[in-house]
Amino acid sequence: MGLTGFLTISALLFAVGTYGVITRRNAIAVLMGIELMLNAANLNFLAFWRFLHPVAVEPQVFVLVGLTVAAADAAIGLAVVLNIYRDFGAIEVDRADSLKG
């Protein structure tokens, strides 16, 4: 399949991840949705690299930095979720509302 096939899969994966982020009540499930969205972004980058600039190395550097950000995001996000669980005794995102005016 050509470029459009990969981009379509990436767009669908991103939409599914967004749906998870919006609808899930469990904070860890929200983080799973964010992981799906980051995967879609990396897939998009590599599809463009393969079909538009296959000899360039810059897109791969972008994807490597994106992977690093995704790993840091997962570690920090889960640590924050554990803290919320400790402070509120709940893991639902709509019950951690102390900053709400």
Place this chain on the structure above:
Amino acid sequence: MDTASLLVFISLGVLTLVPALFVVNSRSIVHAGFWLLPCFLGVAGLYAALEAHFFFVTQLLIYAGAILVLVLFALMLTRNAMNPTESQSNRLKPVAALVCTAFAAGSTFILVKHPWAITTDTPKPAGVQTEALGNALIQNYAVPFEVASLLLLAALIGAIVLAKSDRGPVPEPAPLADLTSGTAGGE
């Protein structure tokens, strides 16, 4: 385009998207966590189909290895934090479904219509390509590489500081027997 590679592409797409739907819809959060694995494997397969050999291996190591284990650890540490008989999604469900379907349809329409300047070049073989990436990371792109490693170090220390317990122990989860009675209809 021969039928064999089309078949491989379609099965990789199904392997990625169907588990992703289960990740966002399954009622049991542990099932959702395990559904991440085939999804990540499908993305790794797509990387292999794109001839991005280094990222195929990286996807297996970081996502299917590290991040999945991290998510499952967090699930176990917050065991029974939510009653599995309650709904796992909020009241935005129909709106979110509408918005995400519209986004997927609209962006697919645009990117199919757009005249992409596709080249006939092919990527270099695995060894050459990975060597070029490694050279770029210590020559032209040394600064982004170092910034990425600083970011990882900051995330490492930050995660330890955040998760370190100085406010008493994690609350004791409710016993399993109290909650498992109504989970027969899970998934």
